[in-house]
Amino acid sequence: MLTTLAGDLDLEIPKVRTGSFFPSLLERRRRIDQALYAVIMEAYVHGVSTRSVDDLVKALGGDSGISKSEVSWICAALDEPLTAFRTRPLDHVRFPYVYLDATYCKARVNHQIVSRAVVVATRITEDGNREVLGLMVGDSESEAFWKEFLCSLRERGLSGVRLVVTDQHAGLVAAVRKVMLGAAWQRCRVHFLRNVFSVIDRDSGEMVAATIRTIFTQPTAGLVRTQLDTVADMLGAQFPKVKAMLLEAKEDLTAFADFPPRHWKKIQSTNPLERVNREIKRRIDVVQVFPNDDALIRLVTAVLFKMHDEWIAFPRRYPPKAA
Numbered sequence: 001m002l003t004t005l006a007g008d009l010d011l012e013i014p015k016v017r018t019g020s021f022f023p024s025l026l027e028r029r030r031r032i033d034q035a036l037y038a039v040i041m042e043a044y045v046h047g048v049s050t051r052s053v054d055d056l057v058k059a060l061g062g063d064s065g066i067s068k069s070e071v072s073w074i075c076a077a078l079d080e081p082l083t084a085f086r087t088r089p090l091d092h093v094r095f096p097y098v099y100l101d102a103t104y105c106k107a108r109v110n111h112q113i114v115s116r117a118v119v120v121a122t123r124i125t126e127d128g129n130r131e132v133l134g135l136m137v138g139d140s141e142s143e144a145f146w147k148e149f150l151c152s153l154r155e156r157g158l159s160g161v162r163l164v165v166t167d168q169h170a171g172l173v174a175a176v177r178k179v180m181l182g183a184a185w186q187r188c189r190v191h192f193l194r195n196v197f198s199v200i201d202r203d204s205g206e207m208v209a210a211t212i213r214t215i216f217t218q219p220t221a222g223l224v225r226t227q228l229d230t231v232a233d234m235l236g237a238q239f240p241k242v243k244a245m246l247l248e249a250k251e252d253l254t255a256f257a258d259f260p261p262r263h264w265k266k267i268q269s270t271n272p273l274e275r276v277n278r279e280i281k282r283r284i285d286v287v288q289v290f291p292n293d294d295a296l297i298r299l300v301t302a303v304l305f306k307m308h309d310e311w312i313a314f315p316r317r318y319p320p321k322a323a
Helices: 034-045 050-059 068-086 143-155 170-179 189-197 202-217 221-236 240-253 261-267 271-287 293-313
Strands: 002-004 007-009 097-109 112-124 130-138 163-166 184-187
Touching: 034 068, 068 293, 097 170, 097 261, 097 271, 097 293, 112 143, 112 271, 112 293, 130 143, 130 293, 143 170, 163 170, 170 184, 184 189, 184 240, 189 202, 189 240, 202 221, 202 240, 221 240, 271 293
Parallel strands: 097 163, 163 184
Antiparallel strands: 002 007, 097 112, 112 130
């Protein structure tokens, strides 16, 4: 039986002693035609659940539907182009600004469901265009894991990095300092504010946040750092822990100020990665538990590949002329 857009077709292929009557337009052991193949793979990348893919195949004429294992088998055809994308050389242009972040999902490892860290890197080129650098899946966000990931980017030709923007995860920061030599580290201001909220009462949150945000609206590097000291003194009497946090983080929280002011808004936080992570999470949440790391890597790479192509097809300076 062959499932097509015209419905399920029962095919009888005669056997002969020599030669074969097997039609050239078919593939052995495959019951889905090429048109439905394309539909299934596109639905998979767009975040359609396996059950919904089954409903889609039936709606398009395939009365027998399609199983979860068949969807996985079909989508395995994506592996070759996705692997090429994930391992492509990065030596075609320099990348002044690099963003790193991680998200978590569930997958089966050694017959157990465990949490898996999905780390992603994006960057802004010298021309201000965005690109996806790469991804990796592992047990945790340890220093060794991040170091392996960053070294793999270096080996693929990543160069010209002047600023790395991340949260304050200890393993990540340590790896950045060891691998990305010559690059400054910008502590994400959004994550910093979340850390501040954990040491103050909820009613004071908006006032403290608004006061801290004034640091990032100053017109010059000198005023940015002077304002940080001023804000620390202003908040210190009522919130001594916040003052200590500001002074301790001063160098890393204001690293952006050493770059062109027109870039500041985009290099103060990991916000440029937020849409990427949201899209990854949206698709991961549909699957819930992946059968293995290969399936997880395939899906995340497909999401990033599509997003990367959109950035290339519809470029916009982000920020304009990045250094």
